[in-house]
Amino acid sequence: xxxxxxxxxxxxxxxxxxxxLSFKAAAAELNLTPSAISHRVKQLEQYLGLSLFRxxxxxxxxxxxxxxxxxxxxxxxxxxxxxxLRVGRAQQTEELRLSSVPHFAASWIIPNLEELLNRRPxxxxxxxxxxxxxxxxxxxxxxxxxxxxxxxxGLNVTKLTDLSVAPVCTPALLKRLRTPADLREVxxxxxxxxxxxxxEWLQAAGMPPFEPKHEVYFDSVSQAIDAAENGxxxxxxxxxxxxxxxxxxxxxxPFGPLMPLQHAYWLACRKTxxxxxAIKALRDWLLExxxxxxxxxxxxxxxxxxxxxxxxxxxKSAVPATKPARHRKA
Numbered sequence: 001x002x003x004x005x006x007x008x009x010x011x012x013x014x015x016x017x018x019x020x021l022s023f024k025a026a027a028a029e030l031n032l033t034p035s036a037i038s039h040r041v042k043q044l045e046q047y048l049g050l051s052l053f054r055x056x057x058x059x060x061x062x063x064x065x066x067x068x069x070x071x072x073x074x075x076x077x078x079x080x081x082x083x084x085l086r087v088g089r090a091q092q093t094e095e096l097r098l099s100s101v102p103h104f105a106a107s108w109i110i111p112n113l114e115e116l117l118n119r120r121p122x123x124x125x126x127x128x129x130x131x132x133x134x135x136x137x138x139x140x141x142x143x144x145x146x147x148x149x150x151x152x153x154g155l156n157v158t159k160l161t162d163l164s165v166a167p168v169c170t171p172a173l174l175k176r177l178r179t180p181a182d183l184r185e186v187x188x189x190x191x192x193x194x195x196x197x198x199x200e201w202l203q204a205a206g207m208p209p210f211e212p213k214h215e216v217y218f219d220s221v222s223q224a225i226d227a228a229e230n231g232x233x234x235x236x237x238x239x240x241x242x243x244x245x246x247x248x249x250x251x252x253x254p255f256g257p258l259m260p261l262q263h264a265y266w267l268a269c270r271k272t273x274x275x276x277x278a279i280k281a282l283r284d285w286l287l288e289x290x291x292x293x294x295x296x297x298x299x300x301x302x303x304x305x306x307x308x309x310x311x312x313x314x315x316k317s318a319v320p321a322t323k324p325a326r327h328r329k330a
Contacts, residue, residue: 006044006047006048007040007043007044007047009040010040010041010043010044010047011044011073012030012040013026013030013032013036013037013040013041013044014040014041014044014052014069014070014073015070015073015074015077016029016030016037017037017041017053017060018052018062018066018070018073018074019074021059021060021061021062022059022060023037023038023041023060041053048069050063050065051063051065051066052065052066052069052070053066094120094122094123094124094277094278095123095124095125095126095142095278096123096124096125096126096142096143096278096279096282097125097126097128097140097141097142097143098125098126098127098128098141098142098143098144098145098282099128099129099130099134099139099141099143099144099145100127100128100129100130100144100145101129101130101131101145101146101147101265102129102130102131102220102221102222103220103221103222103225103238103241104145104241104265105127105129105145106129106222107222107241107242107244108241108286108289108290108293109127109145110127111244112289113125113127115285116281116282116285119281119285120277120278120281123278123281128141131193131220133146133148133152136154136155136268136269136270142269142270142273142276142278142279143267143268143269143273143279143282143283144267144268144269145160145265145266145267145268145286146265146266146267146268147263147264147265147266148263148264148266149262149263149264150264150266152268154270154271155268155269155270155271156268156269156270156271156273156274157266157267157268158266158267158283158287159264159265159266160264160265160266160267160286160287160290161240161264161265161290161293161294162260162261162264163238163239163240163241163260163261163263163264163265164238164239164258164259164260164261165197165201165236165237165238165239165258165259165261166201166236166237166239166253166255166256166257166258166259167180167183167201167234167235167236167237167253167254167255168225168228168234168235168236168237168242168245168246168251168252168253168254169186169228169233169234169235169251169252169254170228170229170231170250170251170252171249171252172231173186173231173233173234174252174254177234177254177255179255180202180205180207180255181207183202183207183210183212183234184210184211184212184213185213186212186213186233186234187212187213187214187215187216187232187233187234188212188214188215188216188233188234188235189215189216189218189224189227189228189232189233189234189235190215190216190217190218190224190235191217191218191219191220191221191223191224191235191236192217192218192219193219193220193221195217197236198236200259201236201257201259204257204259205256205257214233216232216233221238224236225237225242225245225251228251229245229250229251234254237251237253238261239258239297240290240293240294240297241293242297243293243297246297265290267282267283267286
């Protein structure tokens with residue numbers, strides 16, 4: 001059985017008096033009177049059966065036993081303070097381990113992550129960028145942004161955004177592109193994850209297969225878009241994620257169609273974690289980001305694509321019979 005501790009208030013008074021060697025200073029620190037400090041110290045001395053201080057005319061001094069006892073009490077109080085601080089911080093700090101496909105992380109999570117941090121003071125976020133789907137049974141991950149059909153068993157999933165692709169290039173290269181047929185004369189940039197995307201887009205555009213001037217393959221979407229931005233050739237930009245780059249003017253979308261992809265981006269987490277505050281905050285934030293992404297895309301689209309979208313939504317009769325706006329001076 002644990003031995004009963006000395007009175008804690010008496011220990012506190014002794015610690016303060018031993019640090020300052022003054023009952024008056026200890027009283028000021030603890031918001032007590034000097035006589036109250038003296039009384040509590042005497043209570044501790046009676047408990048221990050020894051004197052802790054030598055009381056002189058205008059000062060006090062620790063006895064040898066008092067010095068030995070004080071060193072132990074001080075260490076104990078320091079340890080309690082450190083543990084209390086650590087435990088308190090642990091309660092205040094939330095940790096969120098997020099896995100994401102690289103292009104989504106680079107385009108939207110990293111540039112906007114400060115928004116989430118401002119909403120959740122004390123939130124500590126770990127972001128892992130990988131094309132491999134995180135294994136929730138094995139990996140230390142709380143949530144993941146995935147590309148797919150959203151049919152992952154045992155997980156809570158939320159669709160973040162549907163995706164479409166259309167060609168993107170620099171304004172300089174745009175001068176050489178008046179119709180999709182002009183793609184024969186430029187370098188086509190592919191991403192290895194979706195090797196059939198260009199052939200599928202060309203089919204959607206009504207173009208027969210052809211041999212382009214050059215072809216370059218990158219193992220990530222971000223690398224392919226970076227290459228297009230540096231003037232290497234023309235890539236397929238993924239809407240709405242490509243929106244920020246179009247908004248800067250470094251890339252343009254010369255023509256359609258805007259071809260829907262079969263799959264979408266999803267946020268996945270364990271079903272048992274779906275209601276956790278950090279996960280809910282992440283989910284709400286990502287949905288808001290994707291809503292903003294959709295909105296920011298609209299002004300960047302060629303009028304041809306805007307008309308196509310309106311025709312699908314409202315019927316062809318609702319679309320004015322105006323000529324598509326040109327992207328360049330004649």
